[in-house]
Amino acid sequence: MKNDFFSKKITNWYLQHKRDLPWRNTQNPYYIWLSEIILQQTRVAQGMPYYYKFVNAFPTIQDLANAEENEVLRLWQGLGYYSRARNLHKTAKMVVEDYNGIFPKKYSELLKLKGIGTYTAAAIASFSSGEKVAVLDGNVYRVLARVFGETTDISGKDAKKVFTQLAESVLPDDNSAMHNQAIMEFGALQCTPALPNCMFCPLSMECIAYATGRVGVLPVKSKKIKVKERFFNYFIIEQNGNFAMRKRKGRDVWEGMYDFYLKECEENIQDLLYLATEDMFLTDLMKKSLIKRESITYTHILTHQRIQTKFWHLEVQENFLVDLPQELEWYSLNEVDDLPKSTLVNNYLKEFVF
C-alpha cells in the first residue's frame, strides 16, 4: 500500500460519513479537552448530554477552576470513572495557576497534566493546532490490526509500541487533525468491533483481515476480565428529614462520591441482628430506630465487580440523640440531592426518598 493511500481513503470516507459533533466545530483546546475526557471509555451518545452540561456550567476554564469539587462530581454523576472528574478539576486549577489560564496545545505540555495520557494529548494537540502526532485508541488498534493484519496481542505490553509505529507510518505530514478524526470515526462507524459490513468498506480491497477471513478475530485480545463478587449492606439513617452520609475515600469504587453507613460482608447477610453484632454504633442505633424499609437485594454491575446490595432504611425516633461515626454527617433532603452520588445510591434515593 502506498504511503498516503490509507490516509486518502479514510479522510475521503470521513468527509462523506462523519457525524456532526459539537466538539468538532471548535479549535479551542479547552472544549476539545472537555470532550476528550468525557469520551474516554464512553460512547458518544452517553457522553453528549454531559458535554453540553459542562460547557453550559463552565464556559471558561476559570469557571471550572473556581468550582467546588463536589459541584464538578455532581455534574459528572451517572457517567462513571469519577477519577476523570476529579482530575478534570485538578487540571483546570493547575492551568489557571501555572499556565495563566491558557490551555496548552503542545503534545509534550499536555502530557504533564492530570488525566491526560498519550491518546488525549495527541487528540488535543492535533485537533487544536494540527501538531503531527498520531492518536492511538481502541478504534485505531482495531482498524490497523485488521487492515494490516497485525496479530500482536493488544492486551500485551508490546502492543503500544507496535501499533504506535503503525499509526505513525500512515499519518500524513499535514492534515493530522482530520486524519486522526477520520481513523477514529472509521473505526466507530465502519470498522466496528462486531459484524462490520465489509461490503461497503472503502478499504476492503486492501484489508488483510478481510482477504484472509480474519475480520472476526482481529484485533487479538487475550486478557479476559475477572469479576469480583461483593456484598454491601447500606444503612440509610434518617432523623427529622435529615440523612447521615459520608464522602467515600481511599482506593475503592466511587471515590469522592457520597453514600451511607456501609457494612460490607463476605456473603449475602439478610439478618439485621447479625449485622449489628460487634458493631457498637449499629447496636446503639437499633435501640433508637424503627425500620422504615428493608429493600430487596439489588445487583449492581461494574466492569470488574458484581455488588449485591441491600438497603436498610432506619428512622431514628425524634427524642434520641445519635452519636455519628467520624466520617458521617447530617444532610437535609435538599443537600442530599446536591451531593454527588453513585448510580447505585442515586437509584435508591430516586425510587424511595425523593
Next chain:
DNA sequence: GAGGCGTGGCG
C-alpha cells in the same frame, strides 16, 4: 506494569 476504575448497550 498489572490491576483497578462506571455505566449502559448490544448480540
Next chain:
DNA sequence: TCGCCAAGCCT
C-alpha cells in the same frame, strides 16, 4: 444471563 465493549489513565 452473560460477556464484551466505548475517544484511557493512574498507581
